[in-house]
Amino acid sequence: MSAAPRDASNAERALDALAAGECGVISDIDGDPSIARRLMELGLVPGTDIEMIRRAPLGDPLEVRVRGVHLSLRRTEARHIHVAAR
């Protein structure tokens, strides 16, 4: 997963940079490994489609849709989720 050369794919962005309504494919989750594991257990495994639905009224947290489930994530976590263009 982290073996993917990040600098080479300029299309890859952090999840919190997506605009509402934008979709992508999860390429990698870095940061705290137990948090990464937990997010994957919730279905955010690399290769999964993810859609940014909206931001909360005060800008944080974010609402995303993964595998038909809507999740609320804080930006601090979303920053570690890398998304490639579909």
Place this chain on the structure above:
Amino acid sequence: MSPHAEPAPRRIAILGNPNAGKSTLFNALTGLRQKVGNYPGVTVEKKTGFCDLPSGRRAEIVDLPGSYSLQPASPDEMIVRDVLLGLQADTPPPDLIVFVVDATNLDRHLYLALQVIELGRPLLLVLNMMDMAGARGLRIDERALERQLGVPVLGISAAKGEGLPALRELMDRDVEPSARHFRQWPPHLQRVLDRLEQRVPRHATLPARARHDLALAMLLDHGEDDALARHVPPEALADARTIAQSLDQRSPDWRSEDVTGRYEEISTLLAEAVIAAGERGDRRRDRIDRVLTHRVAGPVVFVVLMGAVFQSVFAWAQPAMDLIDLLVNRLGTVVGHAMPAGALRSLLVDGIIAGVGTTLTFVPQIAILFLFLCVLEDSGYMARAAFIMDRIMSRVGLSGRSFIPLLSSFACAIPGIMATRSIDNRRDRLATIMIAPFMSCSARLPVYALLIGAFVPNRWVGFVTLPGITLFAMYFLGIAAAISVAWVLKRTALKGGRPLYVMELPPYRMPSWRSVLITVRERSLLFLQKAGTVILAVSVVLWFLASYPKGGAAVHALESQKAAAVMAGDSAQAGVLDHRIAGAALEHSFAGQVGRFIEPSIAPLGFDWRFGIGLITSLAAREVMVSTMATVFNLGNVDSHVRPLRQSLREATDARTGQRAYTPLAGISLMVFYVLACQCMSTLAVVRRETNSWRWPIFMLVMMNAMAWVASFAVFQGGKLLGFGA
């Protein structure tokens, strides 16, 4: 076995992800035959119920907390893992697991299902919400799923009651456990796990396959897994930590390799079992959310909705509370007339019946509040409220989930503390419980009203009045104290690793009235059992303290004056003397003595022994202070004497100096004390129950009362220094 002995009930556990519809199914199967308790030593709720199976056999059903994984990330998930693995002493592993999944989100829900199926325990897979799946054109081949998973599969709709007879039928049967294995470990990890598995002690109830899960738990553990600490020798845990570190150096991805593998397995599985994928989005939900979580409309709706809830709690509860008050007073009068005067009548009327009355008057508020909270939760709105409030609450280290329990605490801290069960993070939940009593509850309002009326002049300051500002300041002080305490707690006693705040925003659903009513009933009964018994006990003790010892020179003198007045036919004078007798008797009683005893400790706050008595009787419920003061000031113990009571407070004199006993500053100081002090014994009883320990309620008592004393001291002494003491 004797012919009358009932066979042991079949033990069935309902399990699944949050939002799979577990509780709806549990309620549909058990109805009112439920009991709610705690798992020993933890704050996790244990729900058990009974139902009859078609063969006539009884089933004892445990509703396990919703979980996402067998590798636990919360106390709830730890309990689920421990029960399934047979490590939970009070809850033996079930005879049958009813695993509930949301048919419209099969892939995500099957993640935990596969983990549990691999344990090799008898399991039924229930596909819930099949009605919704059908409406969206999703078609699942249940037989194909059965073949692949090796367990019986049944589609139902718990909310509509569809498929429940078939489910009961299946629950009655013996189910062969699945022999399937879905996971593939990378070889180097497999070797490590095999080695660690040898270090897990053999345990009678631990299935052979579960040893593998424990081995993985050992590798992933950060020292927070209590069951591991109990069951695995410390050297083995230390070794596992060393191995984890060396694996980390090779590549940190090992921690999630099994997760990725399992999801791959699930997509292969579903490729065969799902005949038609159907529409995945939910247009209705999107439409509603566009308003309810809108940047502007979202917060507006939230504020209006919360306002409406609280207005209704007060508006609807008041008539019921008045009615209860009336009935209890009637009962007191009837009993009072039926019995000869004496200690027993006094105990019954002034102690027990009054205590029961105090307890019962809380019930309407609690029931109505939980009615709303439950509807908000079950409809899916609660998660949106948390979504909107998360940013604000994160400033003090909490999450959006803490907001509603704190808001509820403005009605009464008890339902607020009970509502913290929806907070899944243990530290956040404890912090929320600890700050909930700082929210000015409705029982403080009569005290504020009395003291503001007595000591704060009714003057206009710009657009507002001085009493209005004072009342607002008291509420604000409580909130400020709560924020500070939460901030400190989250950096000291409740400090922990950075938690992951991820929350599901479930689809909107029509709440089931049955489920709502079951919850309301259960919460009200819980209050009566836990808080009610405490209020009753405190009332009886306070009755004793306020009634004994009898007599005293002052009382005797007043009684002979009264006798003279009665002889002279002066009934007005006799009535006044009655009130003075009551006041003198209270002064002579243990309560009066205690008030005098604690006077030196509260004198620096501007309080004398009379306020001391008020502080003591507030232990039953804070608003009792008002009627106590009425008795102390010889007005009789009737609540309708607020106006003369205000005057008495203003004009009260100190017997020793002959000067005014209370300055306005003392009134403010007393209000500040009521904002911050922990006086409510029933709150402590509920904290004891919800935290399952004595540590937290004792800490709460000491912390809050220390803060109250210091703050009142600062207000009174500081105010005097600044020249406000006159």
